[in-house]
Amino acid sequence: MENLFWRIERRPEGTDFASALALVDAPLSDLADGEIRIRNAMLSMDAGTRLWLTDREDGYQPPLPVGAPMTGLVVGEVVASRADEFVEGDLVRAFGVWGAMSQIDAVMSGAIVLDPSVEDRRAWFGPLGMNGWTALWGIEETGAAREGERVLVSAAAGSTGILAVQIAKLLGCEAWGIAGGAEKCRYLTQEMGIAGAVDYKADDVGAQLDAVGGFDVYFDNVGGPLLDEVLTRMNHYGRVAVCGLLSDYGSGRRTAPREFDQILMRRLRIEGFFSPDFMDQGERLTARLRSWMDEGKLRMPYDVTRGLENTLSAYEKLFTGGNIGKVIVELEG
Numbered sequence: 001m002e003n004l005f006w007r008i009e010r011r012p013e014g015t016d017f018a019s020a021l022a023l024v025d026a027p028l029s030d031l032a033d034g035e036i037r038i039r040n041a042m043l044s045m046d047a048g049t050r051l052w053l054t055d056r057e058d059g060y061q062p063p064l065p066v067g068a069p070m071t072g073l074v075v076g077e078v079v080a081s082r083a084d085e086f087v088e089g090d091l092v093r094a095f096g097v098w099g100a101m102s103q104i105d106a107v108m109s110g111a112i113v114l115d116p117s118v119e120d121r122r123a124w125f126g127p128l129g130m131n132g133w134t135a136l137w138g139i140e141e142t143g144a145a146r147e148g149e150r151v152l153v154s155a156a157a158g159s160t161g162i163l164a165v166q167i168a169k170l171l172g173c174e175a176w177g178i179a180g181g182a183e184k185c186r187y188l189t190q191e192m193g194i195a196g197a198v199d200y201k202a203d204d205v206g207a208q209l210d211a212v213g214g215f216d217v218y219f220d221n222v223g224g225p226l227l228d229e230v231l232t233r234m235n236h237y238g239r240v241a242v243c244g245l246l247s248d249y250g251s252g253r254r255t256a257p258r259e260f261d262q263i264l265m266r267r268l269r270i271e272g273f274f275s276p277d278f279m280d281q282g283e284r285l286t287a288r289l290r291s292w293m294d295e296g297k298l299r300m301p302y303d304v305t306r307g308l309e310n311t312l313s314a315y316e317k318l319f320t321g322g323n324i325g326k327v328i329v330e331l332e333g
């Protein structure tokens, strides 16, 4: 059987993904012991996967080799299985292949069978997916946000950020977001009901932050110059939960905060966190996120692109700011 998938041809420069990835056909091998074959229904676009396309060996995961299929989270139906606990017809989520099919080792790919009663399957990439777990963990555990505190989230109109601001609000915090452009800021305040939003693409970011007052928790998705702006506006004993360093992903640059000394001056705690480290807590986190979602308290806008051939333009949105909410590629229906 042939599979159509995106193969890494070379390391991308910036957001020029079209020169780096190619849509190719190749035969699927017979299933090995422990493997499942998934007919992918949806691909999750995740900004963190940009790091896997660089040649950095010091990241939290080794780079994907040139010549390999592009990897990412997929949701789909098991069409063949030689793995215990997976049978034909199961709806699953796993780290699979940007392609029509994913043929993967069930354990190594973190495959899990999904509850078919969840009406909107896209939620498995949003509130009930890695972004949901990450947002909840980063606000509550790493950021240790307490009721009444002021929480700031960068890339707040993106998938992880939009959940983080809502969760901060659900925990009784005053939630603020940073996003690019007036429309995203309007969306966050008016549609998501958070306390306010700062437009980092406007000239006066520092003045906008000053007008809010100090922050107790910063859930940072981007690093770079914005981190410096925020460090000088943190309250004493504040916490910075480092979720991502998006502003560096495509450039090979390393963020070195100029305002590092504020960690001492303001007695801040800065801590990185990484969702695979708490995958064993997945069921507990999903149950909480699901109850908020079912009560209509945790919402996700979806940015859906149809067709495998359009994957790269969907992916690019994460780095150019073309999305509000979760970017998904749908492959069927």
Ligand SMILES: NC(=O)c1ccc[n+]([C@@H]2O[C@H](COP(=O)([O-])OP(=O)(O)OC[C@H]3O[C@@H](n4cnc5c(N)ncnc54)[C@H](OP(=O)(O)O)[C@@H]3O)[C@@H](O)[C@H]2O)c1
Binding pocket: 045, 046, 047, 048, 130, 131, 134, 155, 156, 157, 158, 159, 160, 161, 178, 179, 180, 181, 184, 200, 221, 222, 242, 243, 244, 245, 246, 247, 248, 273, 274, 275, 276, 317, 318, 319, 320, 321, 322, 323, 324, 325, 326, 327
């Ligand atoms: N630690 C973990 O375990 C973990 C897990 C999942 C995700 N993450 C991190 O979460 C972050 C968001 O990822 P996501 O997949 O949810 O993507 P996303 O937030 O849906 O999309 C990325 C958004 O980031 C903003 N952005 C892009 N470049 C920027 C820059 N240079 N400065 C400021 N904002 C920028 C864009 O919005 P604007 O229009 O506002 O610029 C864009 O919409 C990433 O850093 C990712 O690595 C971490």
